[in-house]
Amino acid sequence: MYGSRGVGAFVGGRTSAVVLGAALLMTGCSSSDDKGAADAGAGITQQPKESDPFWVNPDGNAARQVARLAEDGKKSEADQIRKIAQQPVAEWISPENPEEQARGFTEAAEEADRTALLVLYNIPHRDCGQYSQGGAADGDAYRAFVDSVAKGIGDRPATVILEPDAVLHLVDGCTPDEFHEERYDLLKGAIAKLKGLKNTKVYLDAGNAGWGEPDQIHEPLKWAGVDQADGFSVNVSNYYSTEDSIAYGKQLSAKIGDKHFVIDTSRNGNGPYTEGAADERWCNPPGRALGETPTTKTSDPLVDAYLWVKRPGESDGECKGGPKAGEWWPEYALELAEEAG
Numbered sequence: 001m002y003g004s005r006g007v008g009a010f011v012g013g014r015t016s017a018v019v020l021g022a023a024l025l026m027t028g029c030s031s032s033d034d035k036g037a038a039d040a041g042a043g044i045t046q047q048p049k050e051s052d053p054f055w056v057n058p059d060g061n062a063a064r065q066v067a068r069l070a071e072d073g074k075k076s077e078a079d080q081i082r083k084i085a086q087q088p089v090a091e092w093i094s095p096e097n098p099e100e101q102a103r104g105f106t107e108a109a110e111e112a113d114r115t116a117l118l119v120l121y122n123i124p125h126r127d128c129g130q131y132s133q134g135g136a137a138d139g140d141a142y143r144a145f146v147d148s149v150a151k152g153i154g155d156r157p158a159t160v161i162l163e164p165d166a167v168l169h170l171v172d173g174c175t176p177d178e179f180h181e182e183r184y185d186l187l188k189g190a191i192a193k194l195k196g197l198k199n200t201k202v203y204l205d206a207g208n209a210g211w212g213e214p215d216q217i218h219e220p221l222k223w224a225g226v227d228q229a230d231g232f233s234v235n236v237s238n239y240y241s242t243e244d245s246i247a248y249g250k251q252l253s254a255k256i257g258d259k260h261f262v263i264d265t266s267r268n269g270n271g272p273y274t275e276g277a278a279d280e281r282w283c284n285p286p287g288r289a290l291g292e293t294p295t296t297k298t299s300d301p302l303v304d305a306y307l308w309v310k311r312p313g314e315s316d317g318e319c320k321g322g323p324k325a326g327e328w329w330p331e332y333a334l335e336l337a338e339e340a341g
Contacts, residue, residue: 044085046112051297054088054117054159054307055109061328062089062313080337081313081330088294089266089308090161092119092326095136098145102152115157119309120149120190123166123183128174139182146190155198161205161262161309162190162229164236167220168207188225195228203262203304206232209240209248210272218255230304231260237310238264239272239288246303253302265291266308269340283319284332289339312336 044058044066057063062085069078091105102118109116122145126135136142149160169175170183187204194202204226207217226232232252235245242265249261269289273281290312296305313333315322322329 044082046114047086047088047294049113051295052088052293053115053296054294055105055112055114056086056088057091057105057108060085060089061311062333065313065328065330065333077334080334083290083337083340084312084333087308088114088117089311090117090119092121092311093149095122095145099148099152102149102158103154104152106153106156106158109158110156115159116153117159117161117307117309118149118153119161119164120146121164123163123186125175125179125183127165128169139186142186143189146193150193150197150200153194153197153200157199158197159201159203159305160194161203161233161236161307162194163187164205164233164309165207166205167217167224168205168211171207171217171220172211184220184223184225188223188228191225191229195230201230203231203233204229205236206234206249206252206261208235208238209244210238214248214252214255218252221252221256226256226259229259231262232256233262233264233307233309235264235268237266237316238282239268239270239285241268241271242292242306246300250302258302260302260304262305262307262309263303264309265294265306266310266312267291267336269336280319283316284322284329286320286335287339288336289341290336291340 044056044063046056062081065081066078066085069081091101093101105118106116122136122142124135124138124142127133136145166183166187170180175183191202191204194200204221204224206221221232232249234249240248242263245263245268249263253259253261267288268291270287273285273288275281292306294305294307298304298306313328313330313336315325315327315329315332317325322332
């Protein structure tokens with residue numbers, strides 16, 4: 001019921017990161033050169049490293065859909081979904097075997113001479129009981145989760161988006177007061193743990209351009225340890241334009257020591273949805289489009305990257321005919337790609 005919702009939970013059935021990493025290395029689906037190497041089924045390649053250093057998973061849901069469509073002779077649809085499959089998207093680490101997942105993704109990325117883009121979304125009392133509710137059972141379980149992720153990453157390059165909505169929901173009133181102190185402590189601890197790694201960058205999530213004003217969240221971000229992070233993320237799983245997201249990020253940055261930030265541009269090509277019930281506009285809105293492709297060349301010194309944090313084609317939740325949060329929705333993926341032109 002909040003404008004920042006729709007981050008989407010990891011759901012079961014995704015390929016094990018350990019199996020994935022081993023398979024990529026054994027089959028030669030990753031490469032150290034800038035062109036990368038094609039996956040046998042979908043022909044997915046790495047993007048040029050100088051503009052986009054992040055790893056493209058050649059066995060992601062979009063790549064699999066490309067392969068299926070090509071096999072069925074649906075070339076035009078395959079070409080549309082390829083717009084998603086050929087771009088690096090974040091890997092959302094689930095609570096099941098987090099060390100193995102982090103190791104598998106970062107090993108595969110390192111072998112391709114790229115950086116793994118990861119999301120941690122397991123804070124206790126997550127998503128205020130909505131579509132992506134859940135998270136770690138308690139503070140100790142969350143600390144163990146973060147420790148496992150850190151161990152899996154090791155010294156390999158990784159960029160981590162930390163806990164979408166976690167600070168925002170402390171500010172907007174949907175997370176009960178009795179959980180606030182612990183959440184701040186958990187976020188500070190996670191930043192410290194991850195920043196203790198040799199080659200890991202951390203961006204603490206800071207909401208989006210549509211929910212409120214930077215004055216409402218800049219102090220909570222400091223309490224959550226943003227000073228020790230590389231910066232913050234905005235527009236995760238949301239649809240606000242890149243222009244509006246830059247403006248919001250700059251206003252917020254000025255209040256927290258000119259911290260840099262990253263923007264989720266995965267689905268903001270047509271901006272936010274403005275029809276229907278206001279508290280459901282964030283959830284699988286029709287007529288949306290892929291946004292700017294991921295890159296570190298943003299032409300703005302404060303904006304470190306445009307990223308696809310939300311995985312385009314995965315559902316926000318069981319609304320507007322969608323499957324459960326985080327599940328792949330082929331029809332929606334195709335719409336996002338087609339709307340992008």
